[in-house]
Amino acid sequence: MDKVDKYREIIQQLIQQEYAGDRYTIKDVDRELIFDTKNHHYQIVNVGWEGDRCIYGCVLHFDIKEEKIWLQYNGTEIDFAEELVKAGVPHQDIVIRHLQKSKIKSILIHKLSIISPYCLLPDELLPVASFLEMSIGFHSPFMRQFTEYAVS
Amino acid sequence: MDKVDKYREIIQQLIQQEYAGDRYTIKDVDRELIFDTKNHHYQIVNVGWEGDRCIYGCVLHFDIKEEKIWLQYNGTEIDFAEELVKAGVPHQDIVIRHLQKSKIKSILIHKLSIISPYCLLPDELLPVASFLEMSIGFHSPFMRQFTEYAVS
Numbered sequence: 001m002d003k004v005d006k007y008r009e010i011i012q013q014l015i016q017q018e019y020a021g022d023r024y025t026i027k028d029v030d031r032e033l034i035f036d037t038k039n040h041h042y043q044i045v046n047v048g049w050e051g052d053r054c055i056y057g058c059v060l061h062f063d064i065k066e067e068k069i070w071l072q073y074n075g076t077e078i079d080f081a082e083e084l085v086k087a088g089v090p091h092q093d094i095v096i097r098h099l100q101k102s103k104i105k106s107i108l109i110h111k112l113s114i115i116s117p118y119c120l121l122p123d124e125l126l127p128v129a130s131f132l133e134m135s136i137g138f139h140s141p142f143m144r145q146f147t148e149y150a151v152s
Numbered sequence: 153m154d155k156v157d158k159y160r161e162i163i164q165q166l167i168q169q170e171y172a173g174d175r176y177t178i179k180d181v182d183r184e185l186i187f188d189t190k191n192h193h194y195q196i197v198n199v200g201w202e203g204d205r206c207i208y209g210c211v212l213h214f215d216i217k218e219e220k221i222w223l224q225y226n227g228t229e230i231d232f233a234e235e236l237v238k239a240g241v242p243h244q245d246i247v248i249r250h251l252q253k254s255k256i257k258s259i260l261i262h263k264l265s266i267i268s269p270y271c272l273l274p275d276e277l278l279p280v281a282s283f284l285e286m287s288i289g290f291h292s293p294f295m296r297q298f299t300e301y302a303v304s
Binding site for chain 1: 184185186187188189190191193195197199206208210213215224225249
């Protein structure tokens, strides 16, 4: 099987597993599976209402570009890079652009502990991150030094 | 031509026009065109970097469901419902779930003018909106009463 076909199958299977888990069960919110198999974009997007409030947000987004898998967005707690490795994708074919929430939190705890001696609870960290304009992705040399994954 | 085929063509044309305009020209940010023609999801998504900061966001998202066009997300200043009408789609086949930014601002100005006698500049309104948890979509009876569009 062609490498891109194999990667397409792996991604679709991972996304469908996550979708089937269906942990997001707000009544008026739909989870959309979006598979653009021609241009290789694969997503889960939440669309709906919480009362009168408009809900819209990507949950998960993979692309295939130049025979590599790009994890463009990961709004879950699951380490999908690790899941790709388990499914047989080599580290050097995985480009991580966005980490799962728990990893973002642990990086922020590490970075904030350098700046401040006070303890911050993880849930308080995400607004602080955008305020401080910290790097929370894989683009920074700080993150990249620890892994074997490809670099965007 | 089948109605759904016609709507698919209209949506793809509108999205491609918006994409070709390419007003978002930050160096390391890609605009992705995502067309899932099987399940009828059509998007533009921005993906990239601003220095070390991870950029990810939907610009535009249409769906076709039950022979109607759903404007799921509109992060532009263009009134795409009006563009659909110009392209020959009847009002009753258009479901607006998300308004363009300028309409959100004008609704907020209207709503805030009831609460506060002070004048707020439009750019100050969006954070105020989330704080007050105001309805900024088309789900509220407040918005729906003014139009002929379909209701979600």
